Amino acid sequence: MSVRTKVLATVLAVGTTAALACYTTTSATADSVVQTDRGAVRGLVGEDTRTFRGIPYAAPPTGEWRWRSPRPAAKWSGIREATSYADTCAQVDHPIGVASTSEDCLYLDVTTPKRPGKNRPVVLWIHGGSFTNGATSIYKPERFSAQGDVVVVQVQYRLGAFGFLGSPLLGSGSGNFGLEDQQAAMRWVQRNAAAFGGNPSNVTIMGESAGAYSVCDHLASPTATGLFQRAVIQSGPCAQEYSATNYAAPRPRAVAEQYSRDLAGSLGCTTADCLRAVPADRLLAASGSAKFGPVLGGPVLPLHPAVALASGKVNRVPVLHGINHDEEHGRYGAQEAATGEPITDAEYEAEVGKVFGADAGKVLERYSDIHPAGLALSTVLTDSQWALPAARSNLLLSSRMPTYTFEFAGKAPWYAGLREPAWPFGSHHMSDLAYFFDLAILEPLNAGQQKLADEVIARWSSFARTGDPNVRGTKYWPRATPLDRQVQSLNPAGITRTDFITDHRIAFWR
Structure with missing residues (x-):
């Protein structure tokens, strides 16, 4: 782990711990008991929502x-208490995760408006965390559920080597157990959404970062056909290719199998x-810094999402797709703010050289108008690693299905407890989640950000309900076309249309 990553991890870990401690609810009442297909559960009744935690959707x-x-x-008799979070899936300590060695973790949480209702849209939230970290307990969806009048289901799925080990020892189609878990949760929704006031025929899968890449994978997955009717993809472009810097995108099976050989060899297996006999803690330690994620090939993910989109072999549903305008600003802004040491020109040039090799000089020249070095x-890494694949994804998606494209822009909430960097940090990776969920790792919303949150919750819930994010009294959001240069800019200062291609210098990167 680099110095900059350690600094950011320390800062964010404080916020994550606070997130787990600050949530309060009222006591349970008769309204908190719901009958699922495996047995009855008793949840928590809050001021505006009912929340059911730790419901098993699959066997350990x-x-x-x-x-x-x-x-x-397994089925159970009597009433199961659904008032506490289940164990998180095995993972090491991380700012966006909770350290655990548990493999008994295939549980989900359901949050639904308190007021009576039925046939509400269901939003299945798939958390991020680079496919190695994450937990439902980090994201508090009560505001999203109550304001949007939607049922929010949050799923935990196997992570790291437990969820994405692609090995010939495990079968030729192995490597996507975490995606299979997510699809098992979708099937649970089909069977149980109505009991919580939801419509099993109107399900939106929604994810950010690794969760967004997961949504792309389900668009391309034959085994997910019919399990959802809409898709929301935030900061996980479907056209992203696997590389050393983009390791959450689906990787070739040869890469996954090399990981598995290295891991098995280190364990003497x-x-x-x-x-299967290796203890979880030892397996976590042996995994080390290896980056696991979805694997191409096999029944769950036979094609890369970009290839599936280009060939038309996809699950065609309405899609919301976008990134944040300043994805990488959080990483480097936090480094400078935490250490008090600005990134130097020499460090900037060295990093560009490392990433772009022989093309480094062209990159430095094209971005010579931006200062300081941090x-x-x-900006270079946001445009090349995020905006470029997002632009290609916008084209591919809008060629195949109803698509609405966006980017979050303007000043988003910064990290709680960390001073702001000396330069504008904008809308950095993960900051968009503050508009939907309550996360203690980010500062509270200011008045302008709260206004944007109210509007995007209204738009996202409208999309979940109808497949169209337009709501009365707001700026019209046109459906995307393959030749579009513009996307909807979601900014606390006001929602506008923006030229995504020019702003992110896509012509240069192409």
């Missing part, structure tokens, strides 16, 4: 069931039974 993938497809959860580096 432990022992001989490690690295197998999810199985149905030559059989699947040996791997801002320039953040």
